[in-house]
Structures are given as C-alpha cells and as structure tokens.
Amino acid sequence: MSRTVGVALPVPRLGLLTYAVPDGVTIAPGARVSVPLGRRTVTGFVVALDPPLDAAMAASALKPILRVVDETPMVPPASIALARWAAEYYAAGPGETLTLTLPPVARGRDHAFKTERVATLTDAGREPTATAKATAKQRAALDALAAGGGAAPLAVLVARGISAAVVSALAAKGWATLTAATVDRDPLAGAAPAPAASPLAVTLTDEQQIALDRFVAMAREARFQVAVLHGVTGSGKTQVYLRLADAVRRAGRRVLILVPEIALTPAMAALVRAAFGDQVAIQHSGLSAGERHDQWHRIRRGDVSVVVGTRSAVFAPIEDLGLVIVDEEHDTSYKQDESPRYHGRDVAVVRAQQAGALVVLGSATPSLETFQHASTGRYTLVTLTKRVLDRPLASVRVVDMREVFAAEGPDAVLSPALREALAARLADGEQSVVLLNRRGYAAAYFCRACAASLECPHCSITLTVHRAARRAECHYCDYGRPLPPACPACGGEFLDYRGVGTERIEAEVQAAVPAARVARVDRDTTRRKGAIDAVLRRFGARELDVLVGTQMIAKGHDFPEVTLVGVVSADIGLGVADFRAAERTFQLLTQVVGRAGRGSRPGEAIIQTLYPRHYGVALAARQDYAAFFEAELGYRKAMHYPPMLSLVNLVVRASSAAIAMRDAIQLARALRLGRPPFEVLGPAAAPLPRLRGDYRVQVILKGTKRTAMRQAVERALAQYPALARRTTVDVDPLTML
DNA sequence: AGCACGCCGACT
DNA sequence: GTCGGCGTGCTC
Numbered sequence: 108m109s110r111t112v113g114v115a116l117p118v119p120r121l122g123l124l125t126y127a128v129p130d131g132v133t134i135a136p137g138a139r140v141s142v143p144l145g146r147r148t149v150t151g152f153v154v155a156l157d158p159p160l161d162a163a164m165a166a167s168a169l170k171p172i173l174r175v176v177d178e179t180p181m182v183p184p185a186s187i188a189l190a191r192w193a194a195e196y197y198a199a200g201p202g203e204t205l206t207l208t209l210p211p212v213a214r215g216r217d218h219a220f221k222t223e224r225v226a227t228l229t230d231a232g233r234e235p236t237a238t239a240k241a242t243a244k245q246r247a248a249l250d251a252l253a254a255g256g257g258a259a260p261l262a263v264l265v266a267r268g269i270s271a272a273v274v275s276a277l278a279a280k281g282w283a284t285l286t287a288a289t290v291d292r293d294p295l296a297g298a299a300p301a302p303a304a305s306p307l308a309v310t311l312t313d314e315q316q317i318a319l320d321r322f323v324a325m326a327r328e329a330r331f332q333v334a335v336l337h338g339v340t341g342s343g344k345t346q347v348y349l350r351l352a353d354a355v356r357r358a359g360r361r362v363l364i365l366v367p368e369i370a371l372t373p374a375m376a377a378l379v380r381a382a383f384g385d386q387v388a389i390q391h392s393g394l395s396a397g398e399r400h401d402q403w404h405r406i407r408r409g410d411v412s413v414v415v416g417t418r419s420a421v422f423a424p425i426e427d428l429g430l431v432i433v434d435e436e437h438d439t440s441y442k443q444d445e446s447p448r449y450h451g452r453d454v455a456v457v458r459a460q461q462a463g464a465l466v467v468l469g470s471a472t473p474s475l476e477t478f479q480h481a482s483t484g485r486y487t488l489v490t491l492t493k494r495v496l497d498r499p500l501a502s503v504r505v506v507d508m509r510e511v512f513a514a515e516g517p518d519a520v521l522s523p524a525l526r527e528a529l530a531a532r533l534a535d536g537e538q539s540v541v542l543l544n545r546r547g548y549a550a551a552y553f554c555r556a557c558a559a560s561l562e563c564p565h566c567s568i569t570l571t572v573h574r575a576a577r578r579a580e581c582h583y584c585d586y587g588r589p590l591p592p593a594c595p596a597c598g599g600e601f602l603d604y605r606g607v608g609t610e611r612i613e614a615e616v617q618a619a620v621p622a623a624r625v626a627r628v629d630r631d632t633t634r635r636k637g638a639i640d641a642v643l644r645r646f647g648a649r650e651l652d653v654l655v656g657t658q659m660i661a662k663g664h665d666f667p668e669v670t671l672v673g674v675v676s677a678d679i680g681l682g683v684a685d686f687r688a689a690e691r692t693f694q695l696l697t698q699v700v701g702r703a704g705r706g707s708r709p710g711e712a713i714i715q716t717l718y719p720r721h722y723g724v725a726l727a728a729r730q731d732y733a734a735f736f737e738a739e740l741g742y743r744k745a746m747h748y749p750p751m752l753s754l755v756n757l758v759v760r761a762s763s764a765a766i767a768m769r770d771a772i773q774l775a776r777a778l779r780l781g782r783p784p785f786e787v788l789g790p791a792a793a794p795l796p797r798l799r800g801d802y803r804v805q806v807i808l809k810g811t812k813r814t815a816m817r818q819a820v821e822r823a824l825a826q827y828p829a830l831a832r833r834t835t836v837d838v839d840p841l842t843m844l
Numbered sequence: 845a846g847c848a849c850g851c852c853g854a855c856t
Numbered sequence: 857g858t859c860g861g862c863g864t865g866c867t868c
Contacts, residue, residue: 114868118845124868145847145867160868169868762862829864 108133113155114142115190115201117801119446120824120831123201124151125158127169129406134172137180137187141173150176152205154187161289182208182407182424187456189422196457198817199447199837207447208422208673210396210403225285226274227258232282234834241282244273249282259480265784287425306349306382306783315347322351322467325356325487326430331460335436335481336469338491339730340701341498344469345375347491348432348760349382351467356386360429365451366391368662369437375434389417390423393636412633416444418451421458428462431455435662436468436477437694450839452477471701471732472694475743476750478736494705501672501703501710503728505719508676520607525673525713526619532671533540533623533652537708539671541655542699546629547571550606552579552590556599561591567797570605584799611656612675620653630658657800667706672699675760676722684794685842686748689723693735696727715822747809749839755808755816757791760801760833768792770830771804778806778821785810785819795844805843811836 112134113123126142165316174637182205190204191201199203221299228249238249258491270751277283311319313475318336325332336345353361358638366375376389388402388411405411407424414423418441421431433441433452441451452468459466468486469479481488496501506522515523525541532539551569553560560572563581570579572590592598613627626632626642633639639659645651647666680692696714704710716724726735744751759774761767778787786809808816817838822833 111868116867118867119865121845126868147846147867149845149867167868761857799847828866832864 109156110161111141111157112153112172113158114140114151114172115154115205116144116149116151117200117202117206117469118149118304119200119203120198121200121202123154125159125160125169126170127152129171132172132175133397134175135180137182137184138178139176139181141176143170143173148173151202152181152187154191154201154205165360166735167452181277183426183595184460185426185462186422186424187462188754189454192457192461193447193449193454196817197447197449197838198820203447204449206423207419207449208424225258225397226277226283228253228283229281234278238282242403245276245282245482248273248456255417265286277516304381306346306378307353309346311346312343312493312495314493315343315492315495317571318491319350320348322465322485322491323354326351326355326360326465328465329360329429330463332465333456333480333486334465334467335473335486336467337473337478337481337488337489337732338469338471339494339500340471340698341494341500341705342471342491344434344471344491345378348434348467348469349378352379352413352430352432353382355430355465356383358429361411361425362413362427362429362430362432363420363428363455363458365421365434365441365455366417366434367413367420367435367440368417368659374664379413379415386411387413387415387421390414390420392417392419399553404628412737416418417457419455421451424699428458428464431459431466433466433468435470437472437474438662439691439841446835448835448837448840450841453839466560472697473732475690475736476737479740479750482736488666498707499709500713500730501700503700503712503730505716505724505728506713506715507719508715508717511715519673520611521619521673522713522715525675525715528711528713529616529620529623529653529673530669535670537670538646538649538651538666538668538700539653539673539781540660540666540669540699541612541616541653541656541673541675543607543609543655543675544662544678544695545606545608546610546631546657546660547582547608548574548610549604549608550613551604552602553605554594554597554599555601555603557597558592559594559596560605561588561779565797567795583795603837609655609657609674616655623652624650624764625653626651627656628654628660630657630659633659658695658699661695661702664702665705666702669702669709670706670710671705672697672710672717673710674704674712674714677714677727678718678721681718681721681723686743686746687841689721689742690739693719693727693739696724697730698767700727700730752809753813753816753838755820755841756837756843757806757808758835758837759790759804759806760798760835761804761832762802764792764796764802764804767802767804770827770833771806773827773836774823775806777826778808778819781818783810783815784812785816793844807843 109128111125115128134153137149140153141148141150164583186208190200190208194201194206252608272508278285295776336344355362379387388405390402406414414425433455436452443449456466480486481768506524511522512520529539549572552572560581563570563586565586566581566583568583571582572579578587579590609627609629613625617625628642646654677696681688700712703712714728722738760766761770775787775790788807790804790806793805796803810816820836
C-alpha cells in the first residue's frame with residue numbers, strides 16, 4: 108500500500124506535488140483525488156505512487172489526500188504516459204496536459220447523461236391471444252414495438268405517430284413496461300444522411316490497392332512505424348484510410364482518426380459512421396458538453412473500435428491502439444494556439460510510438476517536416492499520383508494582377524478572366540468556388556487627407572471594415588466600433604477602403620454575375636452552430652452557384668459539380684514576415700485548386716496574384732509538390748530554419764514596451780549563460796508588438812538539441828517566477844506572432 | 845488557476 | 857486618511 112502519491116494539478120507550470128495517503132486507503136494511478144492546495148481544495152490526478160521525496164519535502168509534513176474521487180482509474184495508463192510526455196515536451200504543467208485527456212466537465216447541474224423513457228414489450232404483450240382486445244392504436248403501438256425488436260424509445264414511437272398516452276395504456280394493461288434508460292446522445296443526429304452503400308464496398312484503384320496492401324502489412328507487424336500517404340487531391344485517400352481502419356479493427360486493435368477541423372468532421376464522420384456503424388465515437392469541439400461526455404465514456408468503456416476527432420482527440424482514452432491516421436497532416440489547426448501549445452500530429456506520432464502502433468500521415472501537400480522524414484527513409488512513403496477514375500487535375504491559369512491594374516485601374520478586384528469564367532460556368536449550369544483568405548469587406552479604412560487608418564487601441568493592427576454591419580473590428584481582440592463619418596485624426600471627410608475581404612468579393616461576384624446564387628463562408632457567416640453545414644449542404648444540393656469564402660472552403664470538401672476555382676489574391680500571407688509563408692501559400696493554393704473538377708467534368712482554376720513568378724504560387728499552379736519541396740528545403744537549409752533545426756519562441760508580455768524589453772533582456776541573458784548548444788536570438792519586438800493591451804517582446808531559440816533548449820527555458824523561467832507568468836513558451840511554433 | 849499580500853492613485 | 861487597483865509569490 109502506498110504511503111504517498113504524486114499528484115498532477117490543473118495549475119499552469121506547476122509540477123507534481125506529493126501528498127500523504129491516509130492508512131487503509133488504496134489508490135491507483137489515473138484516479139482523481141481531492142487535495143488541499145493553499146487554502147483551496149482542488150481535484151488532481153494521481154500519476155505516481157510513492158514518488159521519490161527531496162530532502163526538504165521528506166523533512167516537512169505532507170498534507171493528506173482529502174478524498175479519492177474515482178474507485179477505478181479515470182484515465183488509462185497510456186493516457187497518463189502521453190500527457191506526461193506532452194507536458195515535458197511543450198514546457199507545460201502535467202496537470203494541464205492531463206486535463207486534455209478528460210471529457211469537458213459539465214457545469215452546474217449534472218447534464219452528463221440524458222435519460223430516455225424506453226417502452227419494452229412484456230411476454231403478455233407478445234402473445235396475440237392476450238392482446239386480442241387491443242384498440243387499433245394500441246395494436247399499431249404493439250406492432251411498432253415488435254418491429255423494433257420488442258423495445259423502442261418513447262420518443263421514437265411518438266415520432267411515428269404513436270402517442271405517449273397509448274403507450275401508457277399498454278403499460279396499464281401489462282403488455283409493456285416503461286423504464287428510464289441512460290442513452291448516449293447521437294452527435295450525428297440531424298447531420299447529412301450517411302451514404303446508402305458502405306464506403307468499404309467502393310472499388311479501389313490499382314494505386315489505392317497497392318497503398319492499402321502496404322499499410323495493412325505494416326499494421327500486421329504491430330509495432331511503431333510511421334507511414335506518409337502522399338496523394339494528390341482527389342486521389343481517394345479517405346477510402347484507403349477506411350479500408351485500413353477496417354482491417355486493423357477486424358484484427359482486434361483500435362483505430363484513432365484525426366481530422367483537422369470541425370467544418371470537415373461531419374463529412375468524415377458520416378463516412379466512418381456508414382462504414383463502422385455503432386463502432387465509432389466522435390470527438391470534436393463542436394459537440395455539446397453532454398455529447399462529448401457521452402462519446403468520451405463510450406471510448407473509455409471500450410465500446411467502440413474507431414474514434415474520429417479533431418486535435419484534442421489525440422488524448423482520447425483508447426486502449427489497444429493499433430492505428431492512428433492523421434488526415435491532412437500539414438494542416439495548421441493541429442497546433443493548439445494556447446497553452447499547452449501542442450501539435451496534434453506530433454503527439455499522435457508519440458502516441459503511436461508508446462502504443463506500438465502504425466501511424467499514417469496523409470496529405471496532398473505534406474509539411475516540410477513530414478516529407479523530410481519520408482525522403483530520408485525515417486518514414487515510409489506511399490504515393491497516390493492519380494485521381495480516382497483517372498480524372499485530370501484542374502488546369503490552372505495564373506493572372507498577373509499588375510496587368511489587370513494597368514488595364515482597369517487600381518481598384519480592380521476580379522480580373523476579366525475570372526469574371527468571364529464565372530459567367531461561363533453559370534451559363535453551363537456548373538458551380539464555382541472563389542477563395543480569398545481574409546474576411547470582412549476591407550483590410551483598412553483610411554483617410555484620403557491625412558492617410559491615417561482606423562487602428563485598434565489595444566493591438567498594433569488596423570481595424571477590418573465590416574460594411575454590412577457598418578463597423579470596424581479588430582481581428583485579434585474583441586474591440587470594435589461603428590464606422591466614423593469623418594477621420595477621427597484630422598476630421599477629413601474622404602474616407603476610403605484599402606485591401607479586400609470576402610464580404611467585398613461576395614458583392615463583386617454578385618455584380619459580375621447578377622443571376623448567380625452566391626453565398627459566403629467565413630467565420631462571420633458560420634458563427635452559428637450548424638450554419639456551415641447548412642451552406643455546404645445547399646451548395647452540395649446545387650441550390651447555390653458560387654461559394655465565396657476563406658480557407659474554410661479550401662479544405663477537404665468534395666463537390667463534384669465544382670468546375671471553377673478562383674483565387675482572388677494568392678499573395679495574402681506571402682507578405683507576412685514568417686519563414687513558413689511560402690509553404691502555407693503553396694498548400695492553400697494546391698488544396699483549393701484541388702477542389703475543381705472532382706466530378707465527371709474537368710476543372711479549371713484561376714489564380715490572381717501580384718507575384719506570378721513566386722515559387723510558392725508558380726509551383727502550386729503546376730501542382731508540383733516535389734519541385735516545391737526541393738525549393739523550400741533549399742531555402743530552409745540556407746536560412747537555418749525547420750526542419751533543419753528546431754525553434755522555441757518565447758514571448759514576454761508587459762504593461763509597457765520598456766518593461767517587456769527589460770524583462771526579455773534578463774530572460775535572454777539567463778538563456779545565454781554557460782555557452783548553451785543553441786542560438787539565442789533577440790530580444791526584439793514581436794511581429795505584433797502590442798496585443799490585447801500588452802506590449803510584447805520575443806526571444807527565439809534555434810538549435811538541433813531540443814531537450815537542451817527546453818531545459819534551459821525551464822531553468823531560466825524557474826529563476827524568474829514573475830517573468831515566467833508573463834512569458835508564453837511555444838515549442839515548435841508554427842507562426843512567430 | 846486562485847488566493848493572499850503589498851504597495852501606489854482617487855474617493856466618501 | 858482608507859478603498860482597491862494589479863503585480864508578485866506560492867501552492868506538497
């Protein structure tokens with residue numbers, strides 16, 4: 108019996124604390140315990156039994172555990188190991204990452220489980236002679252119950268026109284019983300109907316079959332391996348995933364499928380549901396707390412063999428894991444942009460390693476990190492070079508906007524080529540997608556007299572114009588204001604827009620093709636739950652002709668009738684001072700071009716740009732991943748950027764620029780102490796020097812020895828606790844903001 | 845994260 | 857004169 112336990116508490120950066128275990132109490136790792144912390148009582152996780160005590164601790168009196176919350180461990184040992192790894196790797200507290208393994212806590216009253224009244228036929232109810240005197244309605248109810256295997260939820264009966272009163276009558280006559288049962292809410296209820304045929308019955312192309320056979324053979328080895336599925340857009344990666352998942356499931360091991368975003372999840376979830384029925388659990392942030400709770404417990408109980416979810420599902424309590432699939436592994440939404448700043452794909456690889464499982468990283472545009480490992484042989488590369496049914500990739504035209512500006516003036520938004528193509532598609536009854544990766548009407552509202560723009564009072568950023576709402580909004584904090592009638596700086600009355608956003612594009616498209624039914628998909632139009640689903644469904648049902656949107660529409664969706672994709676300003680993003688700008692642009696363009704021509708008719712893409720020769724644009728137009736990878740890797744080598752080495756980004760916040768700089772200098776000095784095996788760059792003002800009222804200064808670590816970098820950061824921050832509280836640590840940052 | 849302590853500005 | 861702002865320290 109253990110005398111002490113190491114407990115992880117949900118407190119940022121707090122390490123394990125040791126508590127005494129009262130006599131006669133037994134505790135297993137993974138169980139939650141209620142413990143005193145300062146003057147409050149909190150719930151933590153037992154992660155270690157009888158941990159080694161340091162001298163100071165051994166001498167002092169440990170506080171005892173107040174209560175054991177779980178008789179049986181809340182999370183399996185594998186989840187603890189994974190969370191502890193993530194805590195260390197991402198310089199977070201163990202409690203922070205362990206929290207990720209739990210379902211969201213229901214607030215207030217316990218809405219955790221939904222109970223439902225279920226009617227069940229009794230023996231008498233099944234006996235035709237006993238029920239001979241049933242009325243017509245009662246007979247209908249008895250038949251419905253019999254058809255449902257002898258039992259059915261009351262709600263289902265009511266939906267079929269059988270009133271609750273009739274069911275009560277059956278109960279009164281002893282022909283049926285009514286019981287309250289706990290049911291799992293179905294997060295797919297009301298979602299797009301599942302395809303009629305099982306996705307597992309689809310005939311694979313030769314390439315798909317070869318890829319599948321390869322993966323199945325690897326999975327059969329039941330050891331940690333990483334495979335990369337590099338398949339061009341429309342090559343049918345999903346079918347390979349599903350068949351592979353089925354094979355692993357049949358072999359008795361479980362499967363985790365990660366997908367990038369909530370907007371994408373319903374489609375994938377519906378497919379997986381069609382393939383595996385009630386063997387699937389879904390986890391993503393769009394579910395209500397109650398739904399997530401139900402799904403989490405189905406997983407924890409081992410009721411399902413396949414789990415589909417977004418980033419946080421990587422911590423789901425799955426045992427006997429044999430396969431992890433990371434769909435669209437290059438997608439930046441796998442990286443959490445708040446602490447703990449983990450990368451779902453990277454955690455997935457470690458999870459597979461700890462479980463002895465196969466992990467498949469799939470993408471049409473693999474990240475540099477992933478493809479680099481594939482090309483050195485550390486990961487196994489499997490390629491799909493052809494689209495299913497031999498459909499051609501879209502033909503691409505790059506439009507040099509400088510020529511358009513020269514011909515039509517500087518206010519041109521849609522090029523003649525794009526306008527004409529949109530009109531032609533409409534005339535042919537085909538659908539189009541127009542992408543611009545910036546929402547709002549205009550990027551700025553500026554004064555023609557003094558050139559001042561409306562700016563956020565809390566962030567170093569110009570306010571975005573939302574014209575329909577007649578407001579200017581900050582896209583980094585919650586500040587917003589009505590559009591002023593005159594310049595707030597000089598009183599000038601000639602205010603104008605600069606830069607375009609999706610709201611403007613929607614209007615321009617409507618003006619160019621007045622007869623078209625146009626809808627917009629961006630964060631502004633899809634805030635409401637289910638809104639994005641509704642628009643995508645209308646588009647899928649051909650009730651819309653043109654979809655205008657941000658990168659939300661570039662991902663994953665399969666609309667066979669789309670034959671034209673327009674990209675309004677391919678350069679957004681290239682201007683950002685970020686070493687991944689070219690990679691992101693290439694990925695976005697390649698993905699969105701891949702939306703065209705997925706049906707029987709060939710697709711076309713029109714890319715408008717100011718830099719037609721930029722390699723990120725030109726190679727995406729050619730859809731030449733190999734050439735892009737070579738060019739980009741050359742750049743990363745020359746500039747000493749990932750994947751050649753690793754980065755840690757430290758951002759120090761303070762109430763004044765001077766204090767932020769002073770503290771960052773102190774931090775950098777501590778990090779440079781003792782000739783460390785890595786570079787310390789800065790301090791320098793962060794790319795966003797002010798954010799939400801804070802002044803920000805950054806220090807960047809660059810090197811190949813990640814462990815040394817992390818340890819140095821831990822040491823430096825431990826030395827200055829006040830500074831640590833105001834410093835964010837981002838290991839393997841995706842952006843330097 | 846909370847919660848307490850402590851040191852500087854605007855109020856009954 | 858205090859009330860209370862947030863900056864800092866601490867949690868087995």
